[in-house]
Amino acid sequence: MGKNLNVLMKQHPKGWVTEADFEVVERPIPEAGPGQLLVRNIWLSLDPYMRGVMDPGRSYLAKLGPGDAMIGGTVGEVMTSDNPKFPVGCYVVGNLGWRGYGVTDGVGLVKIDPALAPLSTWLGVLGMPGVTAHYGLMQIGKPKEGETVVVSAASGAVGGTVGQIAKIKGCRVVGIAGGKAKCDYVVNELGFDACIDYKAPDMEAAFKDATPKRVDVYFENVGGKIMEMVFGRLNSFARVPLCGIISQYNLTEPEGFTGMRHLLVNRATVTGFIISDHMPYWPGAIQEMAGWIKAGKLKYKEDVAEGLEAAPAAFIGMLAGKNFGKQLVRVGPDKL
Template sequence: MTSTTTPESASNLTVRLASRPEGEPTPENFAMAEESLPTPRDNELLLRTIYLSLDPYMRGRMSEAESYAAPVPVGGVMEGGTVCEVMAANTDMFDVGDIVLAHTGWQQYAVASDRVVRKIDPTRAPITTALGVLGMPGFTAYAGLLVIGDPKPSETVVVAAAAGPVGSAVGQIAQIKGARAVGIAGGPAKVEYLKKELGFEVALDHRSPDFVDALAAATPEGIDVYFENVGGAVFDAVLPRMNEFGRIPVCGLVSQYNATSLPDGPDRVPMLMSRILTKSLTVRGFIQREFVRAHYRDFQQDMAGWLTNGKVRYREDVVEGLENAPDAFVGMLRGDNFGKLMIKVGDDPTAGPPAATTAS
């Protein structure tokens, strides 16, 4: 069955990778172009992007360095998760007007197979949450913490980048499970948010000159679980405080994504390995997709319930206009965003009156 509606534009604004960055990305690494609308074939959909997710992993896709996924080719559309409206459907699986979760990247319109998108129910929660607390970031927090971190009641869980979409969920889930959450963020506003809005028992500013001493004071009995999002100086402060049999889920290393060489100083690998050995630490890198089959359904049920009863709160940072995606992305890598960062690419047919960026 084929059904269509008239697109808002006769052309498609795209953002492509113009060149591979050396160090921090710049606007020159991106190229914008008005292109013709794609045409769906059998079993395909024409999608109009409403929201585009911006996430730290995208920095890795801009590089040719070995990783768990192929890089975006130079000249290719920047990749990313999206919430879209179906504009044309050459399939019986979807109808025009359906809202779907896709991975169509930095562009206004895209064609996708009906087998790689998932319908979103706008009555269940705001559709933005499919890119945040009910989507990949939320699931990353849920699986990484509960499967690898395995927090026990009364244990101390420390999480870096705690005001971000992953870190904020980690801390709140830890507390739901009876653990003590210590959040680390950058700047007084984010620290205040963790304590007053999200209910973290302790929140610390990693930019503070007394951060190392403050972390020691906040963890008098050591750290049982450290959820790693940052690396660098934060990890350096945390490692000596890890307890025997401590667990470290390694989700991200955002402080290192723009590095072009190894850091100066002595080789600290022997010290790290010695600490892992003598404290019997579990250090486990992970990509959320490896847990989807076993845990995604539980996540959807649990997180929806926690949102409904107010045990989990979230914050979104929405930037208007696809043309602003490069600047917003570079700012995110510096820590400028406050909450789940996304670009509003087009009109949201599910939206009511304008709302604040913080939701609960």
């Protein structure tokens, strides 16, 4: 058998993740046993939640220990199978981690149709990030036509989808992103009404100008100072889907939260959510978003790193906001 590249967490990071916290190793390609299947990974998703499992503290996911393989969503091709649900040659999306090949009993795998959309989209706009955006906005944000929706990390896989859905629903949409290029993309390509560059010195004044009717829905992806700023502009009975706080993940001492008064005065609702708790919601959301893609109403952007060896650097760059669009790793070709 050939070699199977794996990326392991070598040690728990101390503050910011570095490439020294990872180790790339070669192992034999595993063999599938009774009821199992062997999957060749083609695409790997890199997502902010992975930073949390690298720390030894409490989280909603199982923690990694030194020497454990990094976890992550994957799209791959079934190479051998003793499972009738997943025949050889079909494509599947699952969580086989940062490796070239993985063996699974099929639990948690979903067979996908490559004719519906490119394989990579099943880890982005039609995968976990897309469904996260759809659920968080529609089920927690509950946007109404004419309301103002604000989205942080607006050029990312989740944020970009949130804003486009809000526009489809007739809202005024204001994004927050880092740098002119990302803001231009958010407005000119994704159709947001405005985008605030959080790196600009006049950020707070620009945000106030962009939200003349204040904020009805704030889809939170970053936390920290940006969250404080937006909370100061909330309308009464605003809704805040709390998806992530990426600005805090690498801090040894997270920035404090002082915006409780805004939540109280405006009787706002802040709801944290994890999309894996809502699996029955996925099929309907994916079907609706696939229709929007086909109709040209929903666009997406991907940032692709080539090869598993490039995954650690790409992951670190994503946490620092260097990616532009959904961060992916191309593990191998669509077909051997």
